[in-house]
Amino acid sequence: MITVMAGLLVVVALLLPNQPIGLTAGAFLRIPVEALIVAVLLLVLPGRARTAGAIIAGLVVGLLLLVKLADLGFFSVYARQMDLVLDWSLADDGITFLTGSIGRAGAIAAVVLAVALLLAVPLLMIFALLRLGRAFARHQTATTRGIALLTTVWLVLALVGNPVADRGASTFLTARTGMVNDALHDREAFAAAAAVDAFGSVPPSQLLTGLRGKDVLLTFVESYGRSAVEDPAMSAQVGAVLADGERRLTASGFAARSGWLTSPTFGGYSWLAHSTFQSGLRVDNQQRYRTIVSSDRLTLTESFRRAGWATVGVAPANTYAWPEGDWYGFDKVYDSRNLGYAGPKFGWTTMPDQYTLTAFEKLEHGRTDRGPMMAELDLLSSHFPWDSIPEMIDWNAVGDGAAFAGMPERLAPGIPSSQRDAYRTSIEYSLTAVFDYLELHGNENTVVIYLGDHQPAPTVTGPNASHDVPITIVAKDPAVLDRIASWNWSTGLKPAPDAPVWPMESFRDHFLSAFATGSGS
Numbered sequence: 001m002i003t004v005m006a007g008l009l010v011v012v013a014l015l016l017p018n019q020p021i022g023l024t025a026g027a028f029l030r031i032p033v034e035a036l037i038v039a040v041l042l043l044v045l046p047g048r049a050r051t052a053g054a055i056i057a058g059l060v061v062g063l064l065l066l067v068k069l070a071d072l073g074f075f076s077v078y079a080r081q082m083d084l085v086l087d088w089s090l091a092d093d094g095i096t097f098l099t100g101s102i103g104r105a106g107a108i109a110a111v112v113l114a115v116a117l118l119l120a121v122p123l124l125m126i127f128a129l130l131r132l133g134r135a136f137a138r139h140q141t142a143t144t145r146g147i148a149l150l151t152t153v154w155l156v157l158a159l160v161g162n163p164v165a166d167r168g169a170s171t172f173l174t175a176r177t178g179m180v181n182d183a184l185h186d187r188e189a190f191a192a193a194a195a196v197d198a199f200g201s202v203p204p205s206q207l208l209t210g211l212r213g214k215d216v217l218l219t220f221v222e223s224y225g226r227s228a229v230e231d232p233a234m235s236a237q238v239g240a241v242l243a244d245g246e247r248r249l250t251a252s253g254f255a256a257r258s259g260w261l262t263s264p265t266f267g268g269y270s271w272l273a274h275s276t277f278q279s280g281l282r283v284d285n286q287q288r289y290r291t292i293v294s295s296d297r298l299t300l301t302e303s304f305r306r307a308g309w310a311t312v313g314v315a316p317a318n319t320y321a322w323p324e325g326d327w328y329g330f331d332k333v334y335d336s337r338n339l340g341y342a343g344p345k346f347g348w349t350t351m352p353d354q355y356t357l358t359a360f361e362k363l364e365h366g367r368t369d370r371g372p373m374m375a376e377l378d379l380l381s382s383h384f385p386w387d388s389i390p391e392m393i394d395w396n397a398v399g400d401g402a403a404f405a406g407m408p409e410r411l412a413p414g415i416p417s418s419q420r421d422a423y424r425t426s427i428e429y430s431l432t433a434v435f436d437y438l439e440l441h442g443n444e445n446t447v448v449i450y451l452g453d454h455q456p457a458p459t460v461t462g463p464n465a466s467h468d469v470p471i472t473i474v475a476k477d478p479a480v481l482d483r484i485a486s487w488n489w490s491t492g493l494k495p496a497p498d499a500p501v502w503p504m505e506s507f508r509d510h511f512l513s514a515f516a517t518g519s520g521s
Contacts, residue, residue: 002131003131003132003135005128006127006128006129006131006132007128007132009124009125009128010035010038010061010125010128010129010132011028011032011035012028013061013062013064013065013068013125014032014034014035014061014064014166014168014169015027015028015030015032015166015168015169016028016065016068016069017068017072018067018068018071018072018075018081018172019071019072019075020072020075020076020458020463021075021463021464023072029164030163030164030165030166030168031150031153031154031157031164031165031166032166032167032168032169033154033158033165033166033167033170034167034169034170036147036150036151036154038057038061038129039132039136039143039147040147041053041057042054042057042129042132042133042136043136043140043143043144043147045133050133050137051130051133053133054126054129054130054132054133055126055129055130057129058122058125058126058127058128058129058130059122059125059126061125061129062121062122062123062124062125062126063122064169064172064173065121065125066117066118066121066122067082067084067176068172069117069121070082074087075458076457076458076459077267077268077384077457077458077459078265078266078267078268078269078457079266079267079455079457079458079461079465080266081176081179083179083183083285083286084176084179084180084183085180085183085184085287086183086285086286086287087286183285183287186285186287186288187287187288187291190281190287190288190291190292191291191295193281194279194281194291194292194295194297195295195296197280197297197298198509199280199298199303199508199509199512200296200297200298202512202516204306204307204308205307205517206516206517207303207304207306207307207512207516208303208304208307208309208512208515208516209307209515209516209517210479210480210483210514210515210516211447211480211515212372213372213445214372214445214446214447214475214477214480215365215372215373215374215375215445215446215447216304216309216373216374216375216447216448216449217365217374217375217377217446217447217448217449218300218301218374218375218376218377218449218450219376219377219379219434219448219449219450219451220270220273220274220376220377220378220379220450220451220452220453221379221382221427221430221431221434221450221451221452221453222270222378222379222380222381222382222383222430222452222453223267223382223383223384223423223426223427223452223453223454223455223456224382224427224430224431224451224452224453224469224470225263225452225454225455225456225461225465225468225469225470226260226455226465226466226468226469226470227455227456227460227461227462227465228423228424228427228452228456228470229242229470229494229495230497231420231461231462233420233424234420234423234424234427237424237428238424238427238428238431239494241427241428241431241432241435242431242492242493242494243494244435245431245432245434245435245493246492246493246494248435248439249435249438249439249442249474249493252438252439252442252476253444253476254438254442254474254475254476255474255475255476255478255481255491256472256473256474256475256481256491256492256493257472257473257481257484257487257489257490257491257492258470258471258472258473258489258490258491258492258493258494258495258496258499259470259471259487259489259490259495259499259500259501259502260468260469260470260471260495260499260500260501260502261277261451261468261469261471261501261502261503261504261507262466262467262468262469262501262502262503262504263276263452263453263454263455263467263468263469263504264276264282264283264284264467264504264505265284265453265454265467266454266455266458266465266467267384267454267455267456267457267458268384268454268457269454270378270453270454271289271324272284272285272286272288272289273453273454273469273504274376274378274453275289275292275293276504276505277300277451277504277505277507277508278299278300278301278328278508279292279297279298279299279505279508280297280298280505280506280507280508280509281297281505282503282504282505283505292327293324293327294327295327299327299328299329299508300508300511300512301313301328301329301330301374301376302328302329303329303512304329304374305329305331305374308371308372309371309372309373309374310331310332310370310371310372310373310374311329311330311331311332311373311374311375312330312331312332312333312334312360312364312373312374312375312376313325313328313330313332313333313334313375313376314333314334314339314356314359314360314375314376314377314378315333315334315335315376315378316334316335316336316339316341316349316350316351316356316378316380317335317336317349317350317378317380317383318333318335318336318337319335319336319337319350322335328376330376332364334359334360334363334364336350336351339351339355339356339359339363340359340363340400340401341355341359341400341401342400342401342402343355343400343401343402343403343404343405344404344405344406344407344408345388345408346381346388346389346390346404346407346408347385347386347387347388347408348383348384348385349380349381349383349388350380351380351401352381352390352401352404352433353379353380353381353390353429353430353433353434354390354392354393354395354398354433354436355398355401355404356377356378356379356380357377357379357433357434357437358395358398360375360377361437361441365441366441372445379430379433379434381426381429381430381433382423382426382427382429382430383426384423384456384457385419386419386422386423386425386426387422388408388411389411389422389425389426389429390404390407390408390411390429391407391411391429392429392432392433392436395436395440419457419459419460420460423456423460434448434450438474442474442476443476444476444477445476445477446474446475446476447473447474447475447477447480448472448473448474448475449471449472449473449474450471450472450474451469451470451471451472452469452470452471453469454467454469455467455468455469468501469504470494470495471495471507472493472495473489474493483514483515484514486514487500487510487514488500
């Protein structure tokens with residue numbers, strides 16, 4: 001019985017798909033050619049060579065299984081495979097996220113479980129193949145006949161193109177080896193691309209002349225993706241918030257244009273989207289991120305600073321110093337340590353969006369002793385795992401955030417059971433906060449660019465969702481929107497299904513061109 005289970009374990013490891021969408025019964029009703037090859041080796045190798053072969057094969061199959069399990073996790077959250085070269089460097093961020101979401105004890109338990117899995121899977125696979133090797137040696141005749149029969153069946157099925165004759169594990173290993181090689185060679189190519197910048201040497205006097213005197217507020221709404229706007233399970237409620245916001249902002253004298261950007265990431269890794277948007281280059285992995293933030297590439301923020309704007313970053317997710325702020329071009333950075341928040345955390349989120357916007361108004365935007373400002377604000381309340389979503393309160397009561405005391409506990413029993421419903425509720429909250437803030441504090445010199453950084457996890461969007469996110473520019477001054485008339489974006493806060501879709505990395509150049517000296521629609 002144990003020998004049969006050992007054989008099944010090896011076959012399952014070889015046949016296991018690396019994407020959740022492939023987890024069907026039919027995926028396991030196949031004959032993996034790799035299992036036949038290993039069986040032949042265990043049959044023909046003598047004594048110690050058989051033992052060594054079983055150990056090597058067990059290690060390879062065990063590592064293969066671990067990679068597939070990692071891919072299953074990554075596809076479930078980020079809609080992509082794990083990068084075997086670059087994603088290991090993000091372990092610290094993962095632990096930080098777990099600590100903020102489930103507490104220190106839970107994070108430690110998760111890490112211990114992960115380490116145990118990393119050790120146990122290869123050892124278990126080695127044990128299984130050693131067991132099979134000994135069984136083959138004891139029953140050589142029966143084993144030879146069985147392998148010969150299965151090999152014949154496999155060859156016949158392969159000749160007619162029947163998928164039961166499987167070679168997926170070999171194909172998978174070949175593809176993964178190619179990905180590793182590509183990752184190792186990408187750094188130099190990307191660094192070379194980053195060094196070529198059409199706007200890097202533009203004189204400050206020619207930068208952003210179409211926005212002189214304006215306050216430009218770049219606002220990232222966490223996980224605000226195309227699915228929130230178009231998925232039938234969410235579009236009615238989110239659409240109602242957008243329609244109400246448009247009605248109120250129109251009454252206040254604002255107008256808006258909206259389009260779509262294709263994010264380089266999905267389900268997380270927001271900093272890749274932020275650096276892509278700001279730099280004009282696709283930053284879709286951690287190696288590229290490290291390369292770009294070490295370069296002299298002109299960012300949108302730096303272009304404003306060169307042209308005379310004061311620049312401010314508001315990053316409430318940060319709990320420690322953020323050296324990348326200098327690369328972006330921020331004169332001043334606010335984070336969870338200096339925004340003055342005295343209220344409770346909402347799950348992983350350090351503070352509600354309503355407080356973030358209130359603090360920004362008090363500390364920077366509402367000051368009367370300042371000139372034009374460019375600010376990036378990161379709104380977090382719609383961040384996964386959507387297990388603690390705040391409610392809007394009277395803006396005059398926000399204060400230092402103490403007014404939110406007890407809210408996470410009070411709302412917890414009412415959190416929707418569906419992740420999709422919880423996500424939708426969080427997006428409604430974040431958008432409402434943006435529209436309220438603009439209605440309260442926007443004026444004729446206010447220009448707001450708000451957009452999503454990436455789509456939410458596939459558990460919300462379903463499989464095969466696009467990487468698209470909405471982007472909207474809101475202003476009172478008609479001259480601002482006239483500058484982007486040639487973009488053919490939709491009128492209003494909601495991009496139409498057929499509105500232009502740009503790669504996120506293309507926005508910087510479009511924007512700088514539209515608002516440069518001599519530019520118009």
